Amino acid sequence: MNVSVSGYLETGNIMIIPLFQGIEKAPNNSTKGLTRAASIAVKSAISSDNFDGEEKSQISIWTKECQIILLGVGQNDKLSHKKSRDLGATCFNNLPENQGKNVVIRFTKEWNYENMASFVEGMILRNYSFDKYQKIDDKVEKNIEWSINCQTTERYRKDLRSELDRLSAIATGVHLARDLGNEPANRLYPEEFGRRAIEWAQGKKNVEVEVWDYPRLIKEGMNALVEVGKGSIHKPCMVFFRLNPDLDVNKQVPCIVGKGITFDSGGISIKGSAGMDEMKLDMHGSATVFGLFQALYATGYEGRVNGITCMAENMPSGEAYRPGDVIDTYSGKTIEVLNTDAEGRNVLADGLWKASELNPSYIIDLATLTGSIVVALGHEATGLFSNDNSLSDKIKKAGEDVDEICWPMPLLPAFEKQMTSSKIADVRNQGKGRWGGAIQAAGFLKQFVQEREDISGEKSQIPWAHLDIAGTAGIWGSDANATVSHGATGILVRTLHRLITKD
Ligand code: BES
């Protein structure tokens, strides 16, 4: 998608004029450059009783030069960034495909540049499809790029242009995360994820990617990751992302950890077949990490950031780990495996311990971790667990800023205790019942965040937050998210970008 900003010059193939409720007279600039006939048609439509700018109302006017869409935006004081973004996304989704792809948006009366930017951001985010495996090409227009020309008055142009540059750059990260999430598990397995990360880093001066392959994982004692992944012919790996690795070397910087189960069959504790295909998305935590690094890189972020993704395929086989096994972990603690389907927490155990070794300012992990969080929050919000209120508040705020809800959940000691009450190992990977399953999982993860001494010599855990994205990583046949049609959402790339770049 090619996005530009200008005055009211071109008329395009499709002209969108988004109008607030109560505007009864065509704003001055709305009809610039149109023929007399077209101009009269627009003016009469706007002043007619059939269109009053009510939210989601829409009128099309066909003229010789272009199709004009009058789009109702609703009341000005009710327009939020979210509403504007969703309007842009929905409007883009409804555009005719056979009318030409030069779109002009005329922002006139009462629009400010932030709301314009959100509107166009919605279009950019929605301009995504995962059709690389559809080999039969029946749409000629598919290969022609959309061109979006945003027209506004002189005083907004500079700010709008720079904001759109930034938002487009971030969107490349969101789209990359969706691409990775949507890849089927026979195409994207742990080693392939690692290969793509290395390929991505090539030719970029300020990024570094390192992959620890299966033999290296064994050598380093990353045994939890090894155990989860060893049942598959596609062996596990750990991928390290480093942005600006040579900067701020004495400063503590964030480390973002992602669960990367490229397919979760459940392993020996195998899942039922209904919806099992969706478990190709069980690596969305790692996809978000990868997408975040792309977004940070593309926006030219100048700080140092670390990322770690724990990649494995959870499969049943003669070589798979079993229920009842006691496995070693990188931390030295042992895990009693009561359910091989609780594999995400196992691989994160090694990832979190490794992240702790980097002495980070804080650790955030992202994981499609539990069905339980979907029961609690549906597809509306990500579950946010943290041992640090100030970190938790910051994440919540960053989420609010970009309209990805991160909802605080409690780390209740009773559930944590369930996880540390194995009769034969240090921790167990399943709690004592169904209730509070997402909190149980968080309580498990907490065992693998290291403590460190502060300046006064007191020990406390590294600030850490766990984001359970099981409900927000994918859209399957629901319309919970205007900026995504189907499949992976690219969730939290925008939130974490906001969090990191705002600090
Ligand atoms: N990947 C699943 C969680 C999940 C469920 C993600 C639905 C997306 C949508 C995870 O590995 C899992 O299987 N969790 C189990 C844990 C249980 C066995 C303790 C669950 O939530 O049922």
Ligand code: MN
């Ligand atoms: Mn599982």
Ligand code: ZN
């Ligand atoms: Zn899983």
